[in-house]
Amino acid sequence: xxxxxxxxxxxxxxxxxxxxxxxxxxxxxxxxxxxxxxxxxxxxxxxxxxxxxxxxxxxxxxxxxxxxxxxxxxxxxxxxxxxxxxxxxxxxxxxxxxxxxxxxxxxxxxxxxxxxxxxxxxxxxxxxxxxxxxxxxxxxxxxxxxxxxxxxxxxxxxxxxxxxxxxxxxxxxxxxxxxxxxxxxxxxxxxxxxxxxxxxxxxxxxxx
Amino acid sequence: xxxxxxxxxxxxxxxxxxxxxxxxxxxxxxxxxxxxxxxxxxxxxxxxxxxxxxxxxxxxxxxxxxxxxxxxxxxxxxxxxxxxxxxxxxxxxxxxxxxxxxxxxxxxxxxxxxxxxxxxxxxxxxxxxxxxxxxxxxxxxxxxxxxxxxxxxxxxxxxxxxxxxxxxxxxxxxxxxxxxxxxxxxxxxxxxxxxxxxxxxxxxxxxxxxxxxxxxxxxxxxxxxxxxxxxxxxxxxxxxxxxxxxxxxxxxxxxxxxxxxxxxxxxxxxxxxxxxxxxxxxxxxxxxxxxxxxxxxxxxxxxxxxxxxxxxxxxxxxxxxxxxxxxxxxxxxxx
Numbered sequence: 156x157x158x159x160x161x162x163x164x165x166x167x168x169x170x171x172x173x174x175x176x177x178x179x180x181x182x183x184x185x186x187x188x189x190x191x192x193x194x195x196x197x198x199x200x201x202x203x204x205x206x207x208x209x210x211x212x213x214x215x216x217x218x219x220x221x222x223x224x225x226x227x228x229x230x231x232x233x234x235x236x237x238x239x240x241x242x243x244x245x246x247x248x249x250x251x252x253x254x255x256x257x258x259x260x261x262x263x264x265x266x267x268x269x270x271x272x273x274x275x276x277x278x279x280x281x282x283x284x285x286x287x288x289x290x291x292x293x294x295x296x297x298x299x300x301x302x303x304x305x306x307x308x309x310x311x312x313x314x315x316x317x318x319x320x321x322x323x324x325x326x327x328x329x330x331x332x333x334x335x336x337x338x339x340x341x342x343x344x345x346x347x348x349x350x351x352x353x354x355x356x357x358x359x360x361x362x363x
Numbered sequence: 364x365x366x367x368x369x370x371x372x373x374x375x376x377x378x379x380x381x382x383x384x385x386x387x388x389x390x391x392x393x394x395x396x397x398x399x400x401x402x403x404x405x406x407x408x409x410x411x412x413x414x415x416x417x418x419x420x421x422x423x424x425x426x427x428x429x430x431x432x433x434x435x436x437x438x439x440x441x442x443x444x445x446x447x448x449x450x451x452x453x454x455x456x457x458x459x460x461x462x463x464x465x466x467x468x469x470x471x472x473x474x475x476x477x478x479x480x481x482x483x484x485x486x487x488x489x490x491x492x493x494x495x496x497x498x499x500x501x502x503x504x505x506x507x508x509x510x511x512x513x514x515x516x517x518x519x520x521x522x523x524x525x526x527x528x529x530x531x532x533x534x535x536x537x538x539x540x541x542x543x544x545x546x547x548x549x550x551x552x553x554x555x556x557x558x559x560x561x562x563x564x565x566x567x568x569x570x571x572x573x574x575x576x577x578x579x580x581x582x583x584x585x586x587x588x589x590x591x592x593x594x595x596x597x598x599x600x601x602x603x604x605x606x607x608x609x610x611x612x613x614x615x616x617x618x619x620x621x622x623x624x625x626x627x628x629x630x631x632x633x634x635x636x637x638x639x640x641x642x643x644x645x646x647x648x649x650x651x652x653x654x655x656x657x658x659x660x661x662x663x664x665x666x667x668x669x670x671x672x673x674x675x676x677x678x679x680x681x682x683x684x685x686x687x688x689x690x691x692x693x694x695x696x697x698x
Binding site (some may be wrong): 185207223237289291 | 481
């Protein structure tokens, strides 16, 4: 058990340290790098408690895709200056809103942690035999049977938010030249080349 | 305490025996790549250093070691130095789960294929970090390009992996190989194999998808500002990643370490040799494609990934699932 606890403290210290660095670091890109480190160490903690599927999914989804897009956006926008002005600027409206949100999250956490001892014993209420089969099989067995509604609802919510995001940023641009592969390939000499006899000193009128 | 140290020593020993062959084979594979490239163009390729020029990469590596490492004055030093290290580490770390035969694997974990997928999707960080930390236009553009490219092609690789997993019923790499004893998945899932191969080209930034380092537009992309050993680490990491993709392809589709047929003289060849032969075959295809295919334009690349590969592999996934369900061939699992 010694090795296990050594690893546990190793990963949790990194997780806590990097999450502190996310909010204190002045450079926004560094914040995102620390966020990634945080995700990775949380994924490792998941793997350590035996939830290897969830741990890997955290690595794939959060670190491999979501954080890349975060980084992408933070690098493209000039957020670094904004972050400075949030704290230094006099007319900052972000701090009250941020405070409200964080107090709400703190309250929610308190409720969850306070209600911890009243929860059902999941291990004993489950119909599955948890010891024999692997983590992934267990998830698969309940995901599409007992919790199909929640699973599908989560999917629908994600789809809706995707459509919403596309709708918000979508703009129809006019006068953009687009390449049509079908038209390109289906061109042949008879439809694109025309032979004309040019009279001397007259020229040819070309229709555009 | 002593026994922990002993376990640790044992593991380090095993890890060294994995990493050293990989580094050597990366060096050899660079030679093979340049050699094939040369032969396609009716040149000889590197043939001077050592027998057949085999030691060319070692000579190159020596040259890189003795070159000066230049860090641009405006670069973010920590991230700049970290980037090649991240690329190299991630490329090597993934090999921990690759089975070379039924027993020959460093760690046989339950979610092996997810681990491979996760590590290969982390590979993009080395490139983004390098491009951003260089604090210069071309590296930054290259990094942004590669980020979009790798994230896009990961999606279709993920769906292709799901296709294979549907037939296997397990995430363990050993189970995936053993499930192909009767029939390699390259036959029933041939379109998926082709798409996997092309996506692997895009994922490793190989030609024709080497837009992050398109020299005509971006000098050398994200590695413009790198020199000496740090450049060499990017370069080795890239080739280790290519080898990894070849290994993944041979495990998912070409039956891993299994021989072509289980008939007497052929099945005497030891399992790791088969695995290596398959990896080499896939790498040979990679090298050929580098030599014969011109570079894609960026919008064509994105179109290919999102509008062709993604829908096609999704439809094929539905087809595979329906086929397996209709003929009652879905894997039952061991529970």
